[in-house]
Amino acid sequence: MSASAIVQTQSLTKTYAGIHRVNKVDLVVGEGEIYGFLGPNGAGKTTTLKMLLGLIKPTEGSLRLFGQSLSKQRPFILKRTGSLIESPSYYGHLTGLENLRIIQRLRNAPDRNVDEALRIVRLENQKDKKTEQYSLGMKQRLGLAMALLSFPKLLILDEPTNGLDPAGIGEIRELIKSLPGRYGMTVLLSSHLLSEVEQIATTVGIINEGNLLFQGTMDSLRRKSSTSITLKTGNNAGAERLLLTQGYHPVQNNGRLELGDLDDAQVAGINRLLVAQDIPVIRIEEQSKSLEDIFLELTGKGRSL
Numbered sequence: 001m002s003a004s005a006i007v008q009t010q011s012l013t014k015t016y017a018g019i020h021r022v023n024k025v026d027l028v029v030g031e032g033e034i035y036g037f038l039g040p041n042g043a044g045k046t047t048t049l050k051m052l053l054g055l056i057k058p059t060e061g062s063l064r065l066f067g068q069s070l071s072k073q074r075p076f077i078l079k080r081t082g083s084l085i086e087s088p089s090y091y092g093h094l095t096g097l098e099n100l101r102i103i104q105r106l107r108n109a110p111d112r113n114v115d116e117a118l119r120i121v122r123l124e125n126q127k128d129k130k131t132e133q134y135s136l137g138m139k140q141r142l143g144l145a146m147a148l149l150s151f152p153k154l155l156i157l158d159e160p161t162n163g164l165d166p167a168g169i170g171e172i173r174e175l176i177k178s179l180p181g182r183y184g185m186t187v188l189l190s191s192h193l194l195s196e197v198e199q200i201a202t203t204v205g206i207i208n209e210g211n212l213l214f215q216g217t218m219d220s221l222r223r224k225s226s227t228s229i230t231l232k233t234g235n236n237a238g239a240e241r242l243l244l245t246q247g248y249h250p251v252q253n254n255g256r257l258e259l260g261d262l263d264d265a266q267v268a269g270i271n272r273l274l275v276a277q278d279i280p281v282i283r284i285e286e287q288s289k290s291l292e293d294i295f296l297e298l299t300g301k302g303r304s305l
């Protein structure tokens with residue numbers, strides 16, 4: 001168990017009908033992080049989050065929150081944890097405010113928390129409306145207010161921007177980003193959108209078909225995005241043979257030679273060499289591998305994971 005881990009799982013596994021939907025996942029969420037749990041639909045995100053909250057039982061493996069075992073210290077853990085999993089539950093015939101008051105009593109939270117939660121999710125003006133008349137986005141905000149109500153140390157959010165319009169998404173994103181600094185919270189959120197995780201998260205875990213494929217800081221993931229020089233010549237086969245003799249490793253691709261990451265002096269040297277051998281250099285281009293390319297390689301899926 002690492003010292004500052006708020007969430008740590010070991011070989012966490014959930015099997016349904018013999019299929020590993022979550023497979024030996026070692027998740028580590030450090031204190032004060034915004035951890036983006038990223039993966040395509042059906043990857044196993046919700047199943048993992050539900051195990052963390054004790055809503056379903058792991059088939060195998062173990063998990064600790066705040067360094068404690070959920071089976072032994074359930075009240076201690078749940079008191080410090082707020083969550084929004086799938087659609088929020090509330091009483092439709094009651095107003096937003098009345099719904100929050102119920103949670104307030106359950107959680108034994110002070111009055112001012114209700115006002116503050118309403119303010120942060122910007123529902124003050126709709127607080128006296130029955131929640132059955134709320135739009136999807138308003139319901140989502142209410143769910144978030146419920147999760148925030150006791151200002152927990154750990155906030156677990158499953159697809160928190162679901163159902164929000166672009167302006168709402170921007171607001172919620174800014175809100176989530178401010179939580180560690182303002183309230184000392186640690187946030188674990190799931191998303192199938194790379195762009196969302198990229199904009200909110202400090203740490204990322206990528207899951208696909210139940211397997212955790214990458215876990216690390218957003219920066220360490222970005223560092224994987226390298227540049228590559230590609231070359232188009234009047235005689236690619238000749239250029240390839242020549243460059244091989246010089247210690248390069250060109251790869252033919254779509255009428256171009258890919259040379260990997262080279263510095264300026266190497267590029268200039270290659271150009272000189274080819275010209276000296278009467279091989280016309282048509283194009284020298286630098287291509288960068290984007291985060292999207294990396295996700296694509298990892299998951300074999302397209303743009304919107």
Ligand SMILES: Nc1ncnc2c1ncn2[C@@H]1O[C@H](COP(=O)(O)OP(=O)(O)OP(=O)(O)O)[C@@H](O)[C@H]1O
Nearest residue numbers: 016017021039040041042043044045046047048192
């Ligand atoms: N109670 C269950 N019984 C059987 N299979 C289930 C059950 N719950 C989830 N699964 C399966 O486990 C897999 C992972 O589902 P999960 O909901 O964790 O995915 P997800 O990553 O949260 O995706 P989404 O973004 O679609 O919610 C899916 O194939 C799903 O059908």
